[in-house]
Amino acid sequence: MRRDDPDTFQLPDTVTLPAQARTVIAALEPLLTEQRRARIEQVIAARSSAVVAVLDGLIDPHNVSAVLRSADAFGVLDVHLIDRPEPFLAAPRISQGADRWVSVVTHNSVEACVRALRARGHRIFVAAVDGVLGPEALAREPAPAIVFGNEHAGVSAELRALADGTYAIPMRGFVQSLNVSVAAAITLHAAMQGRPGNLDAQATEELRARYCLLSVPQAEAIVAEYLRRQQR
């Protein structure tokens, strides 16, 4: 997909809540259908912060969107992006809205990204032709941050040097590589096997507030009005 396609859009960081999570929920949750509320609770209960996807310089908006869609589908809470000179673009037809449901965290350097991941207890795994771990082995890592690299250059040398380990999807045909969106889907699917949701009460409440915000039209205005009434 071309980056100048009019359908692409710049991927925003995760929305900031306009008020405390409990206030946002109190204002918006009563406006949801019972079905929608149940769906939100079901997704939150299955979300895990243990596995993180890291996108290191992906260029094709199709691929960025496809990785976000896989992350959402398999219960990955956070996707981290490492900024390159070009902003990350996504393709709505491919992401199917997944860019809203996954928490996107942007870092302006490899080093900042690695520091943030380590502070949260993650070990960092990069794809490599002679990668040590198969996708199934990543399911046994307590908290893997799995890096998907640029379509042409792969993972940056800087990130490779800082990684804790390597992984590879075993291949047995003539083709030497998989498309990055396909590789990411297989890897995230495998890495999430057997992992239940793991969010604590605070993370659950924040995510509930965000999903309420994303589920109600003109949610910010409604929250502002709710706050005004409370202050009377």
Add this chain to the structure above:
Amino acid sequence: MRRDDPDTFQLPDTVTLPAQARTVIAALEPLLTEQRRARIEQVIAARSSAVVAVLDGLIDPHNVSAVLRSADAFGVLDVHLIDRPEPFLAAPRISQGADRWVSVVTHNSVEACVRALRARGHRIFVAAVDGVLGPEALAREPAPAIVFGNEHAGVSAELRALADGTYAIPMRGFVQSLNVSVAAAITLHAAMQGRPGNLDAQATEELRARYCLLSVPQAEAIVAEYLRRQQR
């Protein structure tokens, strides 16, 4: 990807050998480098006819090519196509030549495809929202033919009615479906887990002949010349 993109091409059926397999090999194998010969043997030894991919009316050339690439990567020997009014198109940038390394078999009706698969001992599994088997369970099926359906309409009603079972990739996010190329990659990867190559002597020889034919420039002329010399 648009079907009128000048980069697409119509997917041909697998090449017919211009002579007996042993003749093709005798004429061409001496022209291969040692490295190429070793690669061909390695790929053939890992090929399995147990798992078959069936494409039922896929439209996007990107998706067709991506499925072929996954089939090659994970050792799937045969991909079956069910003809629709539109011919199957593939996208060379995505398939990376995989369309040549995988055996493509086209059927002009659902019924003909099902008959051919059953005659080879396959059981047929179609994707369904409430599918019974997960991808890992397909690895325990002796000879699953796994159907990937049209991007919009899914698997045709006719094929669903004839299938032996259903499968689904468990999802736990908001997005309700995966892109078909991603779903196919996860499913074929899982279904091929733990399956070694299984080709008998005859199938091995035919595949060796085909791969020789595809590895040597102007192979058909060389084989013709070889035959002429033999007949002198």
